[in-house]
Amino acid sequence: MKESKIFDVIVVGGSYAGLSAGMAMGRALRNVLIIDSGKPCNIQTPHSHNFLTQDGKTPKEISTLAKQQVEKYNSVKFYSGIATSGIKSKNGFEITTQTNDKFYAKKLIFATGVKDIMPNIKGFAECWGISVIHCPYCHGYEYKNDKTGIFANGDMAFEIGKLINNWTKDLTIFTNGKSTLTKEQILKLQNHNIKIIESVINHLEHKNGQIESVVFEDKTIEKINALYTRLQFEQQCEIPKQLGCELTEQNYINIDFFQKTTEHGIFACGDNTSLMRSVSYAIAMGGVAGAMVNREIIEEEF
Structure with missing residues (x-):
């Protein structure tokens, strides 16, 4: 210059x-x-x-x-x-x-x-901003009523669950290990038909950043179209x-x-x-x- x-x-x-x-x-x-x-x-x-x-x-x-x-x-x-x-x-x-x-x-x-800061999960970074998302106001309408996951635990999982429940009723929380949600939080989530899976995640299956499923260490698979998280x-x-x-x-x-x-x-x-x-x-x-x-x-x- x-x-x-x-x-x-x-x-x-x-x-x-x-x-x-x-x-x-x-x-x-x-x-x-x-x-x-x-x-x-x-x-x-x-x-x-x-x-x-x-x-x-x-x-x-x-x-x-x-x-x-x-x-x-x-x-x-x-x-x-x-x-x-x-x-x-x-x-x-x-x-x-x-x-x-x-x-x-x-x-x-x-x-x-x-x-x-990306978690050490294969496929996560490739999906970030595309189908692994942080904000329902920015992206939620495009995934309304879809099968949706939340990658979080404890109070954060509970708060995101309450929020995203507005956009879809087909919602699963992935705690990626033992849940730290309280009994009261779990009961309220269950009352809204929000599932909780504690299995450890191995990787995300996707095509060009569009998530298709979460694959766990125990070889089980959960199909989803979007995954919310706060990194x-x-x-x-x-x-x-x-x-x-x-x-x-x-x-x-x-x-x-x-x-x-x-x-x-x-x-x-x-x-x-x-x-x-x-x-x-x-x-x-x-x-x-x-x-x-x-x-x-x-x-x-x-």
Whole structure:
């Protein structure tokens, strides 16, 4: 990148939240750099839903159009790569990339998402985002009334079971080992005809990510069309932590109502800050972050 390396704002992460923040700041005439690796966490997801005007579009269609629209704002620049470190500098922050390029800005926005931690079950990762899913509001309608599983145990299994029971009555919980559900929870689940299987899972049978059955260590098989779960995750980017930003007990970046982190001049938006993982919510958070960064610069400079 041969142009200026000094910006008002650097956005790390150029998917939905990052692009939304970039648009807000481009329209506010700010000089912005968006650094993006081009590998969003929903790269396998075939369609996006529950998003007005974009329902049923592929994530790639939405992000491609979004980037084209943001590129119309001449003060917003793009860098293809991975930000690897960040330090506080005299006038703000310095961000270094994997190829040792350095950029400088008064403010930072992290829209870097999270990295899901896959269980050691063959076929699981291949189905993730396609038929092994996390959100019924995003995908539940497409699997309504289908034979559906839940990969969870204990309180989490009970809570997901209550939720998914709204979309299908043909529901089985796979605890993948001894159940930790309470007697009261088991009774309530049984009263709603929700089955519980404690057998250890060996692998998932699927075709191109579309799950067909769960195969257990004891060789038994349970056919299903979809499997819900909530995976453990880690932050995709370690730079906010390097810069002193606090994380919540759930491992999200701690932000306030205006997307501000606990470190002055640093904002965050998208999946790295919230369990509400959806394209529409990420875009909304990005818009707020962009506006609030612009407001903070105005207050400091006016």
